[in-house]
Amino acid sequence: MESDKSDRLVSSQKSAQLDGLLERLRKGDQIALAKAISFFENDPELIFYLQGELQEILAQSKSHIVGVTGSPGAGKSTLTDAYVSILRREGKRVGIIAVDPSSPFTGGALLGDRIRMKRHFSDDGVFIRSMGSRGNVGGLNDSVFGVIMLYKLYGFDYIIIETVGAGQSEVDIAYVADTVVLVLSPSSGDEIQLMKAGIMEIADVFVVNKADMDGAELLKMNLETVLNFSEIQKPIVMSVATSGRGIDELYQQIEKHKTHLYETGEICQRASRRMKKHAETILDNRIQSILQCVDSNDVNVMVNAVLDEICKSRFGGL
Amino acid sequence: MGSRKTRVLIAKPGLDGHDRGAKVVARGLRDAGMEVIYTGLRQTPEEIVRAAMQEDVDMIGLSILSGAHMSVCKKILEMMDQHQFHVPIFVGGIIPTDDGQQLMKMGIAAVFGPGTPISDIVGKVEEIVGQRVSE
Known part of the structure; x- marks a missing residue:
């Protein structure tokens, strides 16, 4: 640079x-x-x-980046809304990035996360920006890194990034956030689903939202069982985002994780991981744009030439 | 990647709860390749203008079926002056013809009544935003 x-x-x-x-x-x-x-x-x-x-x-900025991810309808936006209320009570200023999917066909998007955050609309200490994923498949938007920088320059104490509704493998938030909150809700499958690789591995704090619904306790038990397989203990918070139940505990757990990151110095690792991912994203995009300029006929000719070469050496030109 | 997208805020000011029109328009603009921020029911003028500011939209669409269109639009335009933030506004809903003309005089960019084809709305939004961007 x-x-x-x-x-x-x-x-x-x-x-x-x-x-x-x-x-x-x-x-x-x-x-x-x-x-x-x-x-x-x-x-x-x-x-x-x-x-x-x-x-x-930017190097001196202490803005804490919280990623909120989970399946569509699990309650990410509502939980974010409730969490922001607590941060505001503590006098913290909050910048939110809420990503929703862009259409793979038209590029259009319906960005509806804001609708759950109405109570903060007229609060100067909260800034909400909705984004379409614009072709990014990791659950974010490629410009999220840039927006983080701008939020840091503005001086938000907390930056909350809400991913698109994530299934199993949209895990990019792990490379971007300091603390990742995974929001689960009842009826999302048995313990085998919880044992699968991918999104279950990236959480720093688990939230079982809609804890007033049937199946919430079972989900918690299954989650505890699965988490016991590993040595690192991760907290599980039971919440009802619509009523605010459990949100204080969520706040405490995020603070605890934040303290842990600073005490162990892991905060620096997370920052460099973010920078690395950012560099990769830029490189990927550069390569994509170069590939777009290549004529597909040329590519076919090249691929065929290489295949011929391989066949010749392997099978003696049969 | 690297390309500009048209961003539109669709909001429902006032107290009526009929948001089907707003949803149909939001969906239509989405299918035309735009990014539509939908803020839902019962928004105050202040909330709408602040949301439009933060989202840096190119245009605001208001759905009003309560009959309060004159006062709501006036308040929103005042709020924009106050925040020194101006983007074109279109209004949809049950708007009598005279009121529609009045609204256009006040500075509303377009008024759409019931039965307007989505393609007309998309065309108008593209036209107005296109003019602004090229300026």
Whole structure:
């Protein structure tokens, strides 16, 4: 990363605009923050633009990044809403990124996470941004890294990232968040489902939401059994997000995990893991865009040539 | 990747609970490739403007069936002035023709009555947003 602002990625007009926005957002201007997010969303590589002084601020930032993931309808948004209320009670400022899926066919998206967070709409200390996944298959959006930086520059104490409704293998949040909260709800299958690899492995805090429903205790027991197979003990919180039950405990558990991360120095590992994932995402996108420029006929010719070569050497040209 | 998407906020101000129209329009815009932020029922003008600001939308669509369209739109336009944040607004619902004209004079960009084909709404949104982006 050269500290040359005239990087080919950023036109001079764009960079002047972005400079202005960054200046304003650091003074607490939410409109500037919102517009800067759009810049990054439309061009995730703008991240190379944040240098010098800004990098220093980012390095010192203590914003805690909480990832909330789980299957569709498990209660991620409602739980986030309830958790934010507690953070606000503690005087913390919160930036939320809520990702919902983009259509693979039209690219359109219906972003409906906000609807569960209405009570924070007129609170200056809470900023909510909805995003479409825009082709990302890991449960996030490629510009999420850039938005984290902007939230840190703005100075939020907590950054909450809500993934798309995740099934079993949308695990990218593990590379992005400091603390991952996995939200489960009753009737989501037997203990074998809980033993499968993937999303069950990435949680730092488990939440059994809708704990007032039948099957919640059974789910908790199954989860305890499965978690006992491993040496690392992870907390299980029983919650009813709509009533607020269990949310205080969720807050405590996240704080406990946060303290643990700082005491053990693991917070640095998580930060470098995030940076690595970010670099990979940028590289992947670069490669994708290069591949898109390659003529598929050329590729076929090349593939056939290689196959011929292999066949010849193996089977003596039969 | 790297491309601009049109973002629209669909909101229902006021107290009526009939959100089918809003949902149909939200779905139609989604299928036209836009990102639609749906904020649901019973929103105050302040909440709508703040949500539009944070989401940096290109346009706001309001569904109003309660008859309160004049005062609601006036409040939202005032709120936008107050926050120095301006994006075009379209309104859908039961809006008498005279009121519709009045709303357009106040600065509402488009008014759609019952039975408007989705393609008309999509076309109008694309047109208005297209003009803004090219400016």
